[in-house]
Amino acid sequence: MIILAPLHGFTDFIFRNVYARHFTGIDMAVSPFISLTHSSKVNPRKAKDVLPANNLSIPVIPQILGNQPDLFIQMCQFLDGWGYEEINWNLGCPVKSIANKKRGSGLLPHPELLRSILEQIVPEIKQKLSIKLRLGYYDKDEINRIIPVLNDFPLKNITIHPRIGIQMYEGEIIHQGLNDIINSINHEVIYNGDIVDLKSYNEAKLKYPSIKSWMIGRGIYYNPWLAEEIKCGLETDKTNQRIKLLDFFCDLYQELLKHKGETQTINKIKDLWQLFCFIFGNHQKVINQISHAVSLAEIEEITIRVIETVSGTKQNAVR
Ligand SMILES: Cc1cc2nc3c(=O)[nH]c(=O)nc-3n(C[C@H](O)[C@H](O)[C@H](O)COP(=O)(O)O)c2cc1C
Incomplete structure (x- = not known):
């Protein structure tokens, strides 16, 4: 399965729909994050990107960014009204102003806070919850304290982008120890990061034989044929x-x-x-x-x- 990664400012419904008219190979997409804001009611304009009428081509999973359980539950209830059966939680955003507020990858150094948020939201939402995360914010070993928490909850899947928050989107992907990490997670794991051509996809497949689903972001823009090349195993002329x-x-x-x-x-x-x-x-x-x-x-x-x-x-x- 090939999943289009959320790229805020890029992979909105306009791009997703046009892309699907011209290229094949993408099975589903995670939406760019919908940020939680304090309000007694959800503003539907905030969730416009996942309005069902705007998403008739590629199935989309709404992604939420935030750490307040009450607002998270409120947004899930709203999205339930639009028929969404899965919600993705963003624990990967590296932007400093967000991470400083323990949102996105800024929550990864705080496993007990993560546990407390999951304890509050999981029993209250109708949807299955999936999580997209990095290995940590400051340190790649933060994931070792996060995994036992994730394993205690009935999550749909975990997407791993093997960088840490302070790397932003650059620098080396951290491959060291990743197979052990994948094997210690009780949920399906999706791999994401630097798949930009058939060669990098094949290398990742060899490195991570247990992975069945791949999430690709920038590679789709670098080569819009990439998903279809992966599906048929051949480069397009x-x-x-x-x-x-x-x-x-x-x-x-x-x-x-x-x-x-x-x-x-x-x-x-x-x-x-x-x-x-x-x-x-x-x-x-x-x-x-x-x-x-x-x-x-x-x-x-x-x-x-x-x-x-x-x-x-x-x-x-x-x-
Ligand atoms: C411009 C930009 C915007 C992004 N927006 C989001 C987002 O809204 N939610 C999210 O989980 N990740 C976001 N990401 C991270 C990507 O989903 C992905 O994890 C990262 O780009 C690595 O994958 P890639 O090498 O296939 O692009 C963003 C990345 C970029 C470069």
Whole structure:
């Protein structure tokens, strides 16, 4: 199973729907986090990304970020009304301002607080709970005190991104001891991190033979064919794919325009190209061109031009 990772600001319902119209291989997605805020009632606009009507293509699991059991339960009740049977809890967010409040990966140095939150929410929510986490916030060994807590609750699965919070998204993935960690978890484990091509997927599969489900984020932007390549075990010849790629980008731009004004659409496209640029050789040049564009027409013109350079991501992708 291939799961699209939550990338806040990237993998929203607009991207997910357009992506599914042009590419195959993604079985489901975890939504970018919905942050809990103090309020007596859930504001449906906060959960717009998982509105069922917006999610008819790829099945989505709503993700919640926060550590207040009452607000967590309230959000789950709201999402139950929309028919969601699984909720994912974000224990991986590394952003300092969030982690400092013991949210996201900032909760990982506090196993007893984690236990207390789970004791309060698990009996009260109708959904199955899954968790996405890192190995720790300050230290990779924090996970050793977290696992006994996780094993005491009936969780659906645990997604592990084997970095620690202070690494953010860079630096080496921590492979050392990961098989032991996976084997000591009583729940299904999903692997996530730096799967960017067929080679890195095959290497991860060899390293972690017990893993059946893989979560991929940035790799889908670096190579939009990646999920389908993994499913069929073959790389796609990109030289014949220019029209498909162009259709995909045009569809994405039009869909963004439908939901946002032109200025917001242009800014959003510029953000997306921070990851899309890796599809193309000389990605720094591409990103410079896109970031200086002042109109959608100009962005479309640059897009057409750079797609002409596609001759196989293997040679061109620069990470
Ligand atoms: C821009 C960005 C936004 C992210 N937003 C979220 C998020 O909302 N929830 C979450 O659990 N992880 C989030 N992540 C982490 C990713 O889901 C994933 O764990 C990480 O990128 C590693 O996987 P990858 O190498 O396949 O991208 C984000 C990562 C990035 C780069």
